[in-house]
Amino acid sequence: MMRGLLPIILFIGLGVALAISLTKDPRRLEAALIDQPFPEFSLSTLDDPDTILTEQTVKGQISVVNVFGSWCVTCNVEHPILMGITKDENIRLVGLNWRDGREKARTWLDKRGDPYDLIVFDPDSELAIPLGVSGAPETFVTDESGRIRYKHSGAISFEDWEKTFLPLLKKLEAE
C-alpha cells in the first residue's frame, strides 16, 4: 500500500515545489541595497560636463531617482507617468541617464518633455553598478538622510505610483 503511494507523494511534492517557483519572477532581483546609504559618486550633469554632482545631491530631502536612457523602450511607456509626477512640486525627481549620449538623451527629452529636476549623466555605469541597476527603467526612493528606502524595477504604472510610491513618500515625510 505504502509502496504504491510513494511515487505519487513524491510527484505531488515536486509539483507543488515547481508551481511555487513558477510564480516567482526570476528577473526580479532581490533589492540588496534597501536601507543602505546611496552610493558615493562623482558624475557630471547631463547638460554640462563641468557641473559635477555627488551623493550629496540626494541628501537633505526625499528624492525619487529614476534610471532611464533614450535607448530604453520601456522608458517611453513610463514617461507620461513621470510627467504627471513632476507636476507635484513637492516631489524631487532625479534622473539617472544610463549608458547614453548627452545629445541623444537631450533630444529624447526635448521631444517628450523633461520631467526631471536634475539629471546625472552616467555613460559607463559608474553609479548604476553600485546602485545594483540591472535594467532601465528602475526607480529608487531615498529618504532625507540619503538612504535608499525602496526600489522599483520596470516601468512605474499609475497604480504603482498611487498605491506604493505616494504612501511611501508620505510615510518618509512623517519620519
Added chain:
Amino acid sequence: MRTFLILLFFWPMPTFAQLAGPTVSADPVLEDRAREIAQSLRCVVCQNQSIDESDAPLAQDMRKLVYSRLQDGDSNEDVINFMRDKYGDYVLLKPPVQSNTYILWVMPFLLLLGGLIWFLRAGRRPS
C-alpha cells in the same frame, strides 16, 4: 541529390564565439585575476552567462569595474563582495553554502543515499 542533402546535414559548420575579455591588457596578472572574478559573476541582464562570457553592455561595464577595482588594490574577495553587496547573492554564479541554500547543496547527496539504499534493498529481495 538526396544523398547530397543528407550529407549536408552532417557537414561540420564552424561556429565562432568571440571571447569578450577585458580589452585593457596593461597588466597580465591583474587581467588573469579580473578574468577569474568575471567568470564567477553572473551577468544580471542575461541571467545564465557569466560577465566574462557576456557581450551585454552592462557586463562590459562590470568587467571594467572589476579591473579598475583590482588596479586600486582590492583583493579578489573584495571585488566579489562589492558586487554581492550591490546585486545580492544572485550575482554569484556559484550559490554560497548558507541557511537558505542548504537544501540545494544537501539534496543531491540525500537523493544519492536514498537511491543507494533503495538499490541495495531491491537487489536483496528474491525476484
